[in-house]
Amino acid sequence: xxxxxxxxxxxxxxxGRPPGATVPLPRLVELADAWYGDRLDPGWTPRTRAxxxxxxxxLGLSGPFWELG
Amino acid sequence: MDRADIELxxxxxxxxxxxxxxxxxxxxxxxxxxxxxxxxxxWRRLHDAHALxxxxxxxxxxxxxxxxxxxxxxxRAAGRDWYANCAWDALGIGAALHADSSIxxxxxxxxEPIRLDxxxxxxxxxxxxxxxxxxxxxxxxxxxxx
Numbered sequence: 769x770x771x772x773x774x775x776x777x778x779x780x781x782x783x784g785r786p787p788g789a790t791v792p793l794p795r796l797v798e799l800a801d802a803w804y805g806d807r808l809d810p811g812w813t814p815r816t817r818a819x820x821x822x823x824x825x826x827l828g829l830s831g832p833f834w835e836l837g
Numbered sequence: 838m839d840r841a842d843i844e845l846x847x848x849x850x851x852x853x854x855x856x857x858x859x860x861x862x863x864x865x866x867x868x869x870x871x872x873x874x875x876x877x878x879x880w881r882r883l884h885d886a887h888a889l890x891x892x893x894x895x896x897x898x899x900x901x902x903x904x905x906x907x908x909x910x911x912x913r914a915a916g917r918d919w920y921a922n923c924a925w926d927a928l929g930i931g932a933a934l935h936a937d938s939s940i941x942x943x944x945x946x947x948x949e950p951i952r953l954d955x956x957x958x959x960x961x962x963x964x965x966x967x968x969x970x971x972x973x974x975x976x977x978x979x980x981x982x983x
Contacts, residue, residue, distance in 0.1 A: 769923035769983060771910075771951055771965050773944040778968045781946035788970040793953075796967040797928055797960055804902050804929030808854055812847050814838055814888060824973070837974040 789833050799827055838886050845869065845879040846888050850900055854934065857917040859897035859905035887977055899980070902929030914938035923983070924967050931955050 772778045778790055791799070802823045806812055817836055824834050838846070848869045852860035860868075862876040869876075877895055884891045890899035897905050899922050904910075910921040915936040921927035924942070931938030940953040954961035976983045 769925050769967070769969050770945045771924035771927070771942055771953075771967055772946060773949060773951060773965060775966050777944050777946035778966060781968075788968060788972070791967040791969070793960055793963050793965050793967065796925060797955070797958070800902075800925055800928030801932045801958065803925070804932040805935075807902065807929070807933040808850055810847065810851075812850070813843060814886070833972045835972070835974055837977060 789829070791829070795827055795829075799823070799829070802827070838883070838888060842879050842882055842886075842888075845871070845876065846883050849880070849883075849889065849897065853897070853900050853903055857919070859900065859903075861896070887980075890980055902926030902933055909942050911941045912938050913941075922980075927953075928955065 772781065775790060778787070803820075821836050824830065824836070845865070849860060849865050852865055852868055856864070862873045862880065866873045866876045871879075880889065880891055880895065880897070883889050889897060890901070892898040899905065902921050902925075904920040904922045904926070906920065908920045908922060910924060910927040912919045912921050912927050912930045914931050915934045919930050921930055921940075927940045927942065928938075937957070938955045940951075940955070942951050943949065944951055951965055952961075953965065971978075971983045
């Protein structure tokens with residue numbers, strides 16, 4: 769889960785390997801907020817898999833690649 | 838994950854944030870009134886439930902988004918320096934602390950530095966992109982690699 773200067777640098781780094789998924793920075797910001805915003809809450813409880821999947825889907829991260837285990 | 842383990846997990850995270858580093862089993866035990874052995878056994882269950890990650894010595898390795906060991910993602914937030922496990926977690930540290938943050942890393946391709954300042958939830962630049970190589974179903978197969 770890496771941060772690159774641009775999509776061109778992702779392609780160069782992959783050097784022909786099959787890509788995973790590329791996410792624009794503004795969406796990663798939203799994802800980090802939704803995923804981690806409650807991590808230090810005193811009453812934190814674990815999310816279900818379905819709840820985590822819903823976070824991804826709400827941000828447009830759907831399809832087989834984003835299917836949680 | 839039962840109620841006692843959730844409380845242990847929350848106490849562990851709280852100690853991590855308070856200390857600015859991973860707490861030892863003894864430190865958490867002292868905070869929650871449990872023996873070090875009890876804490877270690879609970880941490881093992883939390884590790885198996887993917888609520889935190891232990892190293893081979895059963896010490897905290899990750900309390901996502903925080904990394905207990907230096908990484909390529911350095912984060913300055915809430916008056917402290919932290920390490921994150923990955924780019925996602927680097928942004929997650931400011932989110933978890935509800936604080937502005939500054940992230941320093943380097944492009945894995947060209948090694949040029951990347952500096953990202955987060956102020957009021959907004960990044961100082963939108964140029965960098967995030968790439969995930971491993972499909973979500975396999976993230977926990979080897980979380981260190983992911």
